Amino acid sequence: MCPPIGALLRYRTRIVRVIAEARGQRAMIESLDTTGRTFVSTVKWGSLREFGAQLF
Structure with missing residues (x-):
């Protein structure tokens, strides 16, 4: 199942937010790069x- 839209999750070393479901068991995520964009x-x-148990 796709993670719920708006969920905060970890992807590699980044904390990301799920913004949409994509094709082929994929999710669109939003995150910040090192410059804050x-x-x-x-x-x-x-x-x-x-x-x-730990956020950061």
Whole structure:
């Protein structure tokens, strides 16, 4: 299942927000780059992880 829209999750070393469902078990995510600019990318659902007990 696709993560819910608006969910905050971890993708690699970044914290991202799910903004939409894409094709082929992928989700569109929004995150910040090192300069603080917002960008959107598409990743597989399996690459997204919950925070667990600690946010940062």
